[in-house]
Amino acid sequence: xxxxxxxxxxxxxxxxxxxxxxxxxxxxxxxxxxxxxxxxxxxxxxxxxxxxxxxxxxxxxxxxxxxxxxxxxxxxxxxxxxxxxxxxxxxxxxxxxxxxxx
Numbered sequence: 760x761x762x763x764x765x766x767x768x769x770x771x772x773x774x775x776x777x778x779x780x781x782x783x784x785x786x787x788x789x790x791x792x793x794x795x796x797x798x799x800x801x802x803x804x805x806x807x808x809x810x811x812x813x814x815x816x817x818x819x820x821x822x823x824x825x826x827x828x829x830x831x832x833x834x835x836x837x838x839x840x841x842x843x844x845x846x847x848x849x850x851x852x853x854x855x856x857x858x859x860x861x
Contacts, residue, residue: 787831795824799834804847 779790798813811821828834839845
């Protein structure tokens with residue numbers, strides 16, 4: 760019984776992944792990247808490590824995803840005014856507005 764429920768949940772998750780990847784394709788965005796982008800939009804100025812904690816991934820995975828978002832101009836990183844070692848992550852409002860995020 761539990762196995763069949765888990766199997767059904769897995770099928771639904773894969774179907775949703777496929778649909779979202781099709782929807783985001785025109786923006787060169789994957790479902791995984793969308794999760795990061797939403798968190799960054801919800802928390803302007805968030806640091807990369809906090810994004811990783813929120814999404815429950817390791818820091819290197821978060822770094823790669825955030826770098827791709829930066830390369831596609833969905834976000835930008837800016838140095839903190841008080842501590843230059845800290846890079847705050849911000850969304851590009853024009854680009855995220857196209858996605859109807861907010």
